[in-house]
Amino acid sequence: MSYTTHADLGGQLGHGPVTPEPEGELFHAAWEPRALALTVAMGAIGAWNLDMSRAARETLPNYRELSYYEIWIEGLQKQLFERGLLQPDEIEAGHALHAALPVRRVLAAADVPRVLAKGGPAEREATTPARYAVGQIVRAYAGAVPHHTRLPGYVRGKRGVIERVNGMHVFADAHALGLGEQPHWLYTVVFDSTDLWSDASPGLKVSVDAWEPYLEPV
Amino acid sequence: MSAHHDEHSELGEMDLRVRALETVLAEKGYIDPPALDALIDTYQTRIGPRNGARVVARTWVDAGFRQWLLDDATAAIASLGYGGRQGEHMRAVENTPARHNLVVCTLCSCYPWPVLGLPPTWYKSAPYRSRAVRDPRGVLADFGVALPESTEIRVWDSTAELRYLVIPQRPAGSEGLDEDALATLVTRDSMIGTGLARSPA
Numbered sequence: 001m002s003y004t005t006h007a008d009l010g011g012q013l014g015h016g017p018v019t020p021e022p023e024g025e026l027f028h029a030a031w032e033p034r035a036l037a038l039t040v041a042m043g044a045i046g047a048w049n050l051d052m053s054r055a056a057r058e059t060l061p062n063y064r065e066l067s068y069y070e071i072w073i074e075g076l077q078k079q080l081f082e083r084g085l086l087q088p089d090e091i092e093a094g095h096a097l098h099a100a101l102p103v104r105r106v107l108a109a110a111d112v113p114r115v116l117a118k119g120g121p122a123e124r125e126a127t128t129p130a131r132y133a134v135g136q137i138v139r140a141y142a143g144a145v146p147h148h149t150r151l152p153g154y155v156r157g158k159r160g161v162i163e164r165v166n167g168m169h170v171f172a173d174a175h176a177l178g179l180g181e182q183p184h185w186l187y188t189v190v191f192d193s194t195d196l197w198s199d200a201s202p203g204l205k206v207s208v209d210a211w212e213p214y215l216e217p218v
Numbered sequence: 219m220s221a222h223h224d225e226h227s228e229l230g231e232m233d234l235r236v237r238a239l240e241t242v243l244a245e246k247g248y249i250d251p252p253a254l255d256a257l258i259d260t261y262q263t264r265i266g267p268r269n270g271a272r273v274v275a276r277t278w279v280d281a282g283f284r285q286w287l288l289d290d291a292t293a294a295i296a297s298l299g300y301g302g303r304q305g306e307h308m309r310a311v312e313n314t315p316a317r318h319n320l321v322v323c324t325l326c327s328c329y330p331w332p333v334l335g336l337p338p339t340w341y342k343s344a345p346y347r348s349r350a351v352r353d354p355r356g357v358l359a360d361f362g363v364a365l366p367e368s369t370e371i372r373v374w375d376s377t378a379e380l381r382y383l384v385i386p387q388r389p390a391g392s393e394g395l396d397e398d399a400l401a402t403l404v405t406r407d408s409m410i411g412t413g414l415a416r417s418p419a
């Protein structure tokens with residue numbers, strides 16, 4: 001099984017300067033707010049979780065050529081097509097041509113404030129002791145990962161220090177694969193930039209939040 | 219979006235596609251179109267960086283609140299009425315003369331929605347996501363910010379469901395201001411770490 005993410009950008013060179021943007025400039029075309037709202041509303045039907053959505057987006061073959069909300073729309077369509085909730089000829093026609101499938105719930109306007117306020121907490125009751133303690137040195141997993149993961153390439157195989165233990169959290173890798181929540185301990189692991197980059201600037205430290213299976217003892 | 223595309227035809231095409239998608243999904247009964255309007259209105263008028271500015275201003279006038287925010291950001295922020303989607307697990311990090319914090323999501327666009335709203339385009343784009351973890355001083359220079367060489371920079375890559383809020387340093391000359399006036403000095407960028415709080419006029 002092979003898996004290619006196009007979203008793991010940390011440390012890549014050659015993307016050019018950052019273009020700042022004034023506060024309050026949220027959208028750049030009339031369809032963008034609709035794309036945002038469609039994605040959030042369709043998330044509520046319960047056919048997939050956020051980790052599955054991230055996986056659907058980062059594996060789009062044309063990820064690099066698409067704008068942000070184009071990625072969201074492509075990812076949404078891909079998930080709908082995969083589950084038979086939508087078929088390509090319906091987009092062409094601009095109308096439903098096939099029967100709808102049952103969905104768990106439909107987000108109503110009146111429920112929007114409550115649903116947003118509730119969110120989707122990822123922390124779960126601790127069921128095992130944490131393997132690592134604050135101050136401990138660990139190494140980030142170095143191997144290839146044949147599925148969605150949240151361990152960035154730039155820390156793989158690198159030594160870091162456990163800075164904080166953040167409780168047990170839904171494990172993104174398993175969750176994206178549809179294997180359930182499989183909560184694991186989540187750690188904030190801090191890396192010295194001289195261990196990450198050949199051209200490291202002094203006095204720079206970078207941290208990631210890493211689940212226990214991403215780490216091994218040193 | 220590729221530069222060689224004609225901008226208007228590209229936008230027109232996406233407008234049609236998204237409209238078609240919305241129509242089909244509504245006909246199938248998967249969405250309630252007024253809910254889309256409610257979602258858009260929420261992020262255009264109610265949930266944005268002014269929320270975070272209130273949190274930061276409170277830390278500048280109330281040392282007890284500041285400590286609470288550093289110890290349990292989710293609870294402290296909830297006490298001001300903010301929380302929920304994409305801010306379920308908050309962590310606040312404070313800038314000091316010795317250390318400057320910068321927040322990024324190299325893998326996608328994770329961002330603390332309840333306190334900062336929707337992320338700006340640059341936060342979601344390749345230049346920022348690629349360089350923030352490797353050349354943060356270069357990124358800060360793109361924003362016109364230069365820090366002393368002696369200041370340590372700490373970059374937080376939001377790789378899980380923790381969301382980060384930077385507490386910028388209170389600007390000099392703001393001593394006599396009340397909390398509301400202080401909040402106007404707190405910019406969105408200062409709470410991401412790509413800016414500093416504004417100096418009072």
